[in-house]
Amino acid sequence: MVATAVQTVPAPHTPEPRWRPLENEGWLALVLLLPTLVLLGLFIAYPFVRGILLSVSSSRVGVPGEWVGFANFTRLLSDPIFYMVVRNTVWYTFITTIFKLALGLWLALLLNRNFRFKAFTRAFILLPFIIPTVLSTFAWKWMFDPTFSVLNWFIMKMCQWKVSFFGLFGIEPATSCVVQAQFNWLGDADLAMWAIIIVNIWRGVPFFAISLLAGLQTISPDLAEAAAIDGAKPLQRFWYITWPLLLPVTMVVVLFSVIQTFADFQIVYVMTGGGPANATHLFATYAYQMGVGTGLLSQGAAISLAMFPILFGIVIVQLLYIRRVETR
Amino acid sequence: MIEGAIWRKWVYFYLPLALFLLFLLFPFYWMVITTFRPDNELYIAWRRPNYAPFWTWNPTLDHIKFLFRETAFLTWLWNTMFIALCSTVISLFCGVLAGYALSRLNFPFAGSLGTMIFVTYLVPQTLLFIPLSDIIRNYRLGDTPWSLILTYPTFLIPFCTWLMMGFFKSIPKELEECARIDGASRLKAMFYIILPVAVPGILSAGIFAFTLSWNEFIYALVFLSSPEQKTVPVGVVSELIRGDVFFWGALMAGALLGSIPVAIAYSFFVEHYVSGLTGSVKG
Amino acid sequence: MANVSIRKIHKHYADFHAVKGVSLEIKDKEFVVLVGPSGCGKTTTLRMVAGLESITEGDILIGNTVVNNLPPMDRDIAMVFQNYALYPHMSVFDNMAFGLKMRKFDKAEIKKRVDNAADILGITDHLTRKPRMLSGGQRQRVALGRAIVRNPQVFLFDEPLSNLDAKLRVQMRVEIKKLHQRLSTTSIYVTHDQIEAMTLGDRVVVMKDGLIQQVGEPLELYNTPANKYVAGFIGSPAMNFANVTIKTENGAVWAESPAMRIRAPERLAARLAAHDGKPAVIGIRPEDLLMANGTSPELTFTAGVEVAEQLGSEILLDLKVGTGAMVASVEPTVRVKPGEAIQLTMNPERMHFFDAKTEAAI
Numbered sequence: 001m002v003a004t005a006v007q008t009v010p011a012p013h014t015p016e017p018r019w020r021p022l023e024n025e026g027w028l029a030l031v032l033l034l035p036t037l038v039l040l041g042l043f044i045a046y047p048f049v050r051g052i053l054l055s056v057s058s059s060r061v062g063v064p065g066e067w068v069g070f071a072n073f074t075r076l077l078s079d080p081i082f083y084m085v086v087r088n089t090v091w092y093t094f095i096t097t098i099f100k101l102a103l104g105l106w107l108a109l110l111l112n113r114n115f116r117f118k119a120f121t122r123a124f125i126l127l128p129f130i131i132p133t134v135l136s137t138f139a140w141k142w143m144f145d146p147t148f149s150v151l152n153w154f155i156m157k158m159c160q161w162k163v164s165f166f167g168l169f170g171i172e173p174a175t176s177c178v179v180q181a182q183f184n185w186l187g188d189a190d191l192a193m194w195a196i197i198i199v200n201i202w203r204g205v206p207f208f209a210i211s212l213l214a215g216l217q218t219i220s221p222d223l224a225e226a227a228a229i230d231g232a233k234p235l236q237r238f239w240y241i242t243w244p245l246l247l248p249v250t251m252v253v254v255l256f257s258v259i260q261t262f263a264d265f266q267i268v269y270v271m272t273g274g275g276p277a278n279a280t281h282l283f284a285t286y287a288y289q290m291g292v293g294t295g296l297l298s299q300g301a302a303i304s305l306a307m308f309p310i311l312f313g314i315v316i317v318q319l320l321y322i323r324r325v326e327t328r
Numbered sequence: 329m330i331e332g333a334i335w336r337k338w339v340y341f342y343l344p345l346a347l348f349l350l351f352l353l354f355p356f357y358w359m360v361i362t363t364f365r366p367d368n369e370l371y372i373a374w375r376r377p378n379y380a381p382f383w384t385w386n387p388t389l390d391h392i393k394f395l396f397r398e399t400a401f402l403t404w405l406w407n408t409m410f411i412a413l414c415s416t417v418i419s420l421f422c423g424v425l426a427g428y429a430l431s432r433l434n435f436p437f438a439g440s441l442g443t444m445i446f447v448t449y450l451v452p453q454t455l456l457f458i459p460l461s462d463i464i465r466n467y468r469l470g471d472t473p474w475s476l477i478l479t480y481p482t483f484l485i486p487f488c489t490w491l492m493m494g495f496f497k498s499i500p501k502e503l504e505e506c507a508r509i510d511g512a513s514r515l516k517a518m519f520y521i522i523l524p525v526a527v528p529g530i531l532s533a534g535i536f537a538f539t540l541s542w543n544e545f546i547y548a549l550v551f552l553s554s555p556e557q558k559t560v561p562v563g564v565v566s567e568l569i570r571g572d573v574f575f576w577g578a579l580m581a582g583a584l585l586g587s588i589p590v591a592i593a594y595s596f597f598v599e600h601y602v603s604g605l606t607g608s609v610k611g
Numbered sequence: 612m613a614n615v616s617i618r619k620i621h622k623h624y625a626d627f628h629a630v631k632g633v634s635l636e637i638k639d640k641e642f643v644v645l646v647g648p649s650g651c652g653k654t655t656t657l658r659m660v661a662g663l664e665s666i667t668e669g670d671i672l673i674g675n676t677v678v679n680n681l682p683p684m685d686r687d688i689a690m691v692f693q694n695y696a697l698y699p700h701m702s703v704f705d706n707m708a709f710g711l712k713m714r715k716f717d718k719a720e721i722k723k724r725v726d727n728a729a730d731i732l733g734i735t736d737h738l739t740r741k742p743r744m745l746s747g748g749q750r751q752r753v754a755l756g757r758a759i760v761r762n763p764q765v766f767l768f769d770e771p772l773s774n775l776d777a778k779l780r781v782q783m784r785v786e787i788k789k790l791h792q793r794l795s796t797t798s799i800y801v802t803h804d805q806i807e808a809m810t811l812g813d814r815v816v817v818m819k820d821g822l823i824q825q826v827g828e829p830l831e832l833y834n835t836p837a838n839k840y841v842a843g844f845i846g847s848p849a850m851n852f853a854n855v856t857i858k859t860e861n862g863a864v865w866a867e868s869p870a871m872r873i874r875a876p877e878r879l880a881a882r883l884a885a886h887d888g889k890p891a892v893i894g895i896r897p898e899d900l901l902m903a904n905g906t907s908p909e910l911t912f913t914a915g916v917e918v919a920e921q922l923g924s925e926i927l928l929d930l931k932v933g934t935g936a937m938v939a940s941v942e943p944t945v946r947v948k949p950g951e952a953i954q955l956t957m958n959p960e961r962m963h964f965f966d967a968k969t970e971a972a973i
């Protein structure tokens with residue numbers, strides 16, 4: 001037993017703490033965040049405000065311009081090209097996202113198996129995503145070249161193989177293969193759209209595949225095996241086990257992809273420059289043509305700002321959906 | 329895994345995988361082969377009977393020589409490298425500090441600041457390039473590397489912050505608490521303990537930021553005008569196309585050589601790159 | 612080395628009152644254990660002493676200094692964490708040297724102290740290794756070594772043994788005890804394991820819901836628990852409780868329930884008399900239930916055996932008593948079968964009574 005000795009206790013002394021503002025969480029946080037806040041304030045928040053001001057004035061390059069209210073936006077509403085731009089962008093975003101998701105998921109499922117050179121394959125698959133888009137898009141443009149197109153050559157070869165196959169049974173084709181394979185990829189409005197869609201899919205599939213692969217790897221194989229023991233077929237296993245568990249990752253990946261695709265610039269700029277006859281313009285390329293090409297700063301700013309409410313809507317809807325999926 | 333017959337494996341696995349690889353890698357093959365083909369082989373219409381596009385028996389370095397002699401390609405390469413490195417370093421510095429503050433410190437408005445960073449993370453470059461070009465002009469930064477070194481962080485910092493927040497959250501809090509009890513101030517605990525432990529995360533963010541800035545196009549296109557200031561993507565676009573004449577050999581050589589530095593950087597840090605990629609889409 | 616006084620401290624998280632006025636005087640060289648169920652505020656209390664958590668209200672003194680506003684680095688304490696918190700990028704030597712380096716000790720002194728601590732803990736061979744190459748027990752030693760090299764005023768331990776397997780836990784418990792006997796540094800030790808608390812503590816503090824239930828030496832808590840909560844928490848297997856009604860008859864006090872009628876011992880009679888006719892709770896530890904030999908029917912009751920667990924040194928009987936359940940620990944030679952009804956006698960010296968409402972000991 002420890003005896004409680006009666007002691008004369010000296011008065012407690014309260015030391016004056018040394019002045020150390022960085023031991024205070026609030027001040028330290030402020031200091032650590034300061035460079036970020038300054039840079040983002042100067043080059044995001046300020047340009048955003050500036051963009052709004054520009055869009056309600058009549059500035060051109062070198063001409064300050066004056067307040068014109070919503071004139072730039074109302075002009076857009078009566079601009080047939082702008083309607084085409086909206087339609088193109090929505091279609092482009094929609095169709096590429098569907099394909100990127102489907103192909104990316106398929107590729108992720110393939111990569112999720114064990115095989116030799118797996119790490120190697122994965123590293124190579126990411127190349128389209130790593131290599132500067134403008135540069136790789138030039139390779140595609142060269143492949144789509146109407147006169148020297150390797151794709152058309154390829155299509156012709158396929159056609160010839162088909163013909164010689166049917167020829168064995170005495171069936172003759174109506175037109176020659178050379179004629180059939182004459183696609184003027186970038187000169188035809190519909191084909192040009194498909195061409196840029198293909199390039200976007202090509203560039204985006206690796207991102208989807210690798211992100212989804214990471215998601216797949218967090219799903220315990222025990223689950224699929226348990227389901228297999230319960231008698232589920234591979235497709236059922238995918239649909240009832242893998243897909244629901246993968247959904248949160250998928251949603252985030254789709255969110256990022258949709259935003260990037262919606263605001264895409266590089267592929268269209270290199271492939272078609274918006275042509276033929278504005279048939280492949282997206283928001284960004286049209287804004288560039290107006291704001292930089294023609295020098296109508298305000299008009300250009302209005303076009304790119306017109307993206308904002310749509311993007312904002314997409315983000316809100318997706319974030320809400322992601323939250324719902326995650327809290328389920 | 330439950331395996332079936334061998335042919336199933338070929339049909340359902342090897343064949344699709346091979347087709348994917350063909351689709352994803354063929355453009356690069358095309359880039360390489362075009363770089364080394366002489367012009368007289370390049371411009372043969374595909375309808376000609378003996379068109380053999382996939383190989384050449386007369387490889388040439390003409391296109392690469394053209395690139396180095398007739399254009400400022402080396403300068404572009406250097407510009408791109410310099411800009412990418414500077415903006416990566418700036419963004420890492422800001423992003424690591426901000427990520428630390430947002431994930432580790434309790435302070436007023438921490439939550440809303442985090443949300444703000446996330447929102448800026450989602451802002452695409454093409455939304456703001458016109459007002460930014462106006463501002464760059466006003467700051468008299470136009471046509472200098474600084475116009476890009478200062479603006480690239482706008483999309484790199486949110487990314488680095490986001491990635492680092494996720495990474496810092498995975499480091500036990502006790503580590504720095506123990507350091508603080510051991511006699512380190514908050515700053516010292518951060519520098520001596522948390523940052524060294526976070527090196528893999530910092531590498532991921534760094535390599536990713538580097539590839540992103542190497543890839544950036546629209547700001548470079550709008551802010552730079554003189555040929556000796558340009559980055560590789562912009563230089564290739566504007567100097568190797570005259571009107572509607574494309575110097576395809578040189579273009580492909582430029583695309584190839586312009587991709588190599590970033591491909592090398594990537595090959596050294598594949599794992600970090602992948603964890604950066606997957607970390608960037610994690611909530 | 613120093614005493615620690617905790618004076619009426621409170622901790623409010625945003626909307627949660629985690630510590631509700633804890634006061635504790637810890638003498639120099641004393642080893643005090645805070646024990647209680649998970650979530651009762653032990654860690655929070657310890658972290659306030661460490662300076663990792665701000666103090667909402669009240670004072671903490673180390674030595675004779677109010678440390679409320681001192682950052683952890685200025686408090687001259689050391690803490691061992693449940694997950695060890697070893698710096699993964701540093702060798703064992705550097706882990707132990709870090710605190711000394713931060714305090715600007717010279718190289719030779721650092722080496723001397725680290726070597727000495729490593730020697731005490733038997734980790735001299737591992738000094739150049741990285742923590743991830745060590746086993747759980749070795750990591751725990753490094754964490755201890757990191758604490759002792761600095762020779763701080765107070766050691767704080769937050770469940771340092773919870774991550775170890777059962778056997779290693781016992782072994783490290785002994786080592787910590789030895790270490791304290793050797794260094795006599797004032798220590799505050801947090802655990803949810805009452806056995807650890809009983810074996811390690813000079814004094815044990817039982818907490819629940821942010822409040823101290825009882826402070827005392829281990830045996831004091833065991834023999835005279837202040838309330839039903841402490842009685843049930845300390846001891847394994849836990850004390851048996853049965854609801855009874857107090858009846859006074861001819862100067863004797865009886866505890867009655869449908870299943871038993873037990874005469875309360877003389878020493879408690881006076882206090883129990885005040886509860887005449889009221890409900891109360893009788894508490895008796897399993898080892899204080901004996902097989903009846905017919906000598907004291909006033910202390911005997913009938914119970915049905917449900918399960919008999921033979922442990923070698925004793926037999927644990929799971930019993931049904933009326934509508935309630937009890938556990939008795941009896942001699943290993945006793946032969947009983949499940950389903951059998953047996954007679955048990957309570958040891959009158961070790962009977963406890965608690966107020967049914969306040970749960971305080973009577």
Ligand SMILES: Nc1ncnc2c1ncn2[C@@H]1O[C@H](COP(=O)(O)OP(=O)(O)O)[C@@H](O)[C@H]1O
Binds near residue numbers: 624629647649652654
């Ligand atoms: N940072 C915090 N914010 C809000 N509540 C907390 C926080 N830390 C702990 N608590 C709550 O305070 C209570 C006490 O926690 P703690 O001291 O860790 O308990 P334990 O006795 O298990 O160590 C718990 O209910 C816990 O949920």
Ligand SMILES: [Mg+2]
Binds near residue numbers: 770
């Ligand atoms: Mg705890």
